[in-house]
Amino acid sequence: MSDMTDALRLERQVCFALAVASRNVIGLYRPLLEPMRLTHPQYLVMLALWEHAPLSVKELSKLLRLDPGTLSPLLKRLEVIGYIRRQRDGQDGRVLAVSLTPEGRALRDEAEAIPPMIVKRLGMELEELEELHRSLTRVIAAANGTHH
Template structure:
């Protein structure tokens, strides 16, 4: 390897980590004004998406689906509970398990959130197929990193 090649490899603009971190920051900034009228932060929106798919579910299961540890997911759930969107309760089957369920307000919020994906696509000027291809490419990368 020549010095020029080594130097190029070490340029900030050529770093995968920099591109991903920058993209993640940009995505959150795109979602922020779209989610604000719903009273949700981006991490809370992700929790609600998972609960709209399946509720009730355990905190551990929810955290796993969100690629978080339960200690990180718990404050998000507590805030959503304070806002009246979810309830937390100990499982009747296993007192160690904390179950999270949507409230009526939490279920109703889903109808208000149906515009979010379209607004995001408009903001990034990408159609559904382009968004899908980008998501799938990133998902393949994420899958490769967890196979170690």
């Protein structure tokens, strides 16, 4: 087997490992999020809002690294289930502000149980997961051309 063939082996590909890890880890969240009526992408929106609300759609889009077209249906659904409110900014009518409803804020208490449950389900040491997070953050920066 030549070096070229070996370099193309599926199990050697970083993209493959990332894709499978992503699907599998997100799959662990599903049963924890279902009782909260959230999908994983909606959970990420809620995490950003619990930390920073209120936010403009543009700010939320930047934080989540999602384009507004992808974000919009997530926000619509979260508004329908009563967790967020979208309204035009009083100062600038072009800006759509996203804020939490009391129900959306209250959901945060329930969500606090999720990270430790994920760590437990993964069965990995916290230090190992923190190192993985640091590595993935470097990969994201490198892929975006923002590494130093």
